[in-house]
Amino acid sequence: MNKKVVIVGAGPVGLLLAHYLLGRDSYQIDIYERRSDPRTVSFSKSRSYPVVINQRGIEALSNIEGVFEALKATSVESVGSMIHLKDAKTRVLPREKPIYILDRTHLVITLLETLTKKYDSSRLNIHFDHRCKLLDFEANIVTFENVASTAEVCANYNLLIGADGSKSRVREKFLSQDLFEFEQKYIPYAYKSIFLTTDEPPSLQPGYIHTWRAGNGIAATLVPLRDGTISGTINFPRKNNAIANFSTTEDVVQFFRYNFPEISQLLSLEEAEAFLNRPISNILTIRCSHYHYSDSVLLIGDAAHATSPSLGQGCNAAFEDVVIFNTLLNEYSDNWAEALAQFTLRRKPDAHALVELSDNAFPMSDKLLFFEFFIRLRSAQILHQLFPKRFSKSLLQLVSETTLPYSEILNTYQNWITKVKQSNKRYMTKTEI
Ligand SMILES: Cc1cc2nc3c(=O)[nH]c(=O)nc-3n(C[C@H](O)[C@H](O)[C@H](O)COP(=O)(O)OP(=O)(O)OC[C@H]3O[C@@H](n4cnc5c(N)ncnc54)[C@H](O)[C@@H]3O)c2cc1C
Known part of the structure; x- marks a missing residue:
């Protein structure tokens, strides 16, 4: 008998989980994603940033034939970080093992392409532009709204996976269950993505993650990417920060000239204007008392344990979740009651520890x-x-x-x-x- 699994969210973890489950016998997967197919819409700069994939992610991706190779082909290999100090001095933090960096959107596209190349609609269906709206955990039914037409679609499932990120709708439903405890906190820093292009030979050394610290808790992280562009984030305190008060492009240009002179040399007027209009993004950390409901619902990735990006672990930890869940399915011969309960038991101490480490390492x-x-x-x-x-x-x-x-x-x-x-x-x- 087919095991009908509905995954909410076609982010990195929802897609990698689909790869793993489809590698098992008799799993039939439907993924519902509120956004449009990233392969068909133009790249949205306000919603993307570079993601570092390190050992945990590499191992998780390498277990699926062709996926890590595809990721390597679209990412840059990095051998360390370069801290930029005053007076153009730098300090290098080398790495023993390389890491791979690519834009989140390209990570998702890579996972999507490898998935749809392998599986046809007899086992996998991906429904873009479908937002999860209502959940009935007793009847095993989830309702989605088509974002374009507002039509509602109901889906039955044997197993529902909430891979819908830090503001998870699936997790929200857990709040009405007995004994579910949950803590959400905004980290004190917000960020804006930044995208730079340069016609010159790259002035930032490729293969490194470049960081700068200005005063007042403002910092910049930039990575030269595979396509020759340089992208990253400007991080700043959520409260009392100059960035929220910019009102003209000139404010942006002056800010970079004063705080990050090296970056200002790469900043075009067009990007300064785009930066001005780009929304400020806030980051949530999430701790939950458990990640499963009975034998039929599981939270995974950011939906279960979103963290601050300071250590670059959110996605890597989410990929590790997938490996652990797959191992549990092996150990318990696909008995979901056991595997889901064990997932909470095994994963919670590490997920909570990661939030603590990411909040306080620096x-x-x-x-x-x-x-x-x-x-x-x-x-x-x-x-x-x-x-x-x-x-x-x-x-x-x-x-x-x-x-x-x-x-x-x-x-x-x-x-x-x-x-x-x-x-x-x-x-x-x-x-x-
Ligand atoms: C600035 C920044 C830098 C980061 N850098 C790194 C890094 O270097 N390394 C690293 O490992 N991690 C990094 N992270 C964290 C990483 O991006 C996340 O941990 C990772 O994306 C989590 O994947 P996910 O699939 O669980 O959730 P998400 O990436 O949030 O994906 C969830 C998906 O669910 C969809 N969705 C949400 N709600 C609904 C709904 N109601 N119905 C249907 N679909 C829905 C969303 O549209 C989305 O596509 C960074 C995060 C930030 C903000």
Whole structure:
């Protein structure tokens, strides 16, 4: 008998999960996505940003034939980060293992193309422009609204997966269930994406993630991408920030000249205007008491545990969810009652640890602490290289170059996380951000 699975959300995790489930016997998948097919609409700059895929993501993608190869073909391989300091000085943080960087939209397109190349409508149907509206967990029915016509479509399922991101509609329905606990917090920083092009030979060294810190908690991250463009984000405190008060293109140009002179050299007037009009995006972190309802509903990816992007782990952790869920289906021979309950048990400690790590790995403002962070990072790298049995890898290496559970990384680095958390709290109270 076919197992009818409805996935809400054709983001990175919904699509990778479809790959895994279709690799199993008798799974029939319907994916519903509120946005249009990204292969047919023009690239939306307000909704995209570069995503770093590291060890956890690489392993998850490599299990499906052809997917990691397709991703490599559209991404840049990065060997480290370059921190830009005052007076055009730089510090390099090298990596032992390469990571891959591509725009979120291109990540989704890669997963979509590899999926639709392999499976036809006898097993897979993707319904774009369909927003999840109503859920009936008792009757196993979910209702979608066609975004264009407002017509409603009902779908039955044996298993429903909420892969619909940090503002999950599926998760909202969990709130009406007994004993479901849930915490959502906006991180104190917001961001705007930025897209630069240059006719010159690239002035930012390819193969690196470039970061700058200006005063007042404002920072920039840029990555030269495979197509020759440079994109990234400008991050700034949600409250009391200059960026929300820009009213002219000249304000934008002046801001970059003053805070990020190297970036201002790459900023065209056209992009300055687009930057002005681009909406400010806020970021949610999510903690849930459980990720399943009975044997028929599961939350996965950002819907279950959205985090701050500071460590570049949201997508990687979401891909790791897929591997863990697939392993549980193997262990419990596709018995969903067991596999779903075990998913909550196994994943929750690591998901909560990741939120804690991502919120508190980096000092917000304390210059001394930031210097200590850098020294700790380099010394851990060197000591581990020399005495791998006696010294652990650095926090960043453990997070991005291994698949060690996040809860173990938090245990190893608890002192540092506590120290940064206290310093960040003091800074937030002082500056009221
Ligand atoms: C600025 C920034 C930088 C980041 N950088 C990194 C990084 O370097 N590395 C990393 O690993 N992670 C990074 N992340 C996090 C990463 O983008 C997310 O963790 C990842 O996209 C989660 O995938 P997802 O599929 O769970 O959710 P999403 O990507 O949010 O996808 C959810 C999908 O569900 C759809 N949807 C939502 N509601 C409905 C509905 N009601 N009905 C139907 N469809 C719906 C949405 O349209 C969307 O397509 C970053 C995030 C941000 C904001």
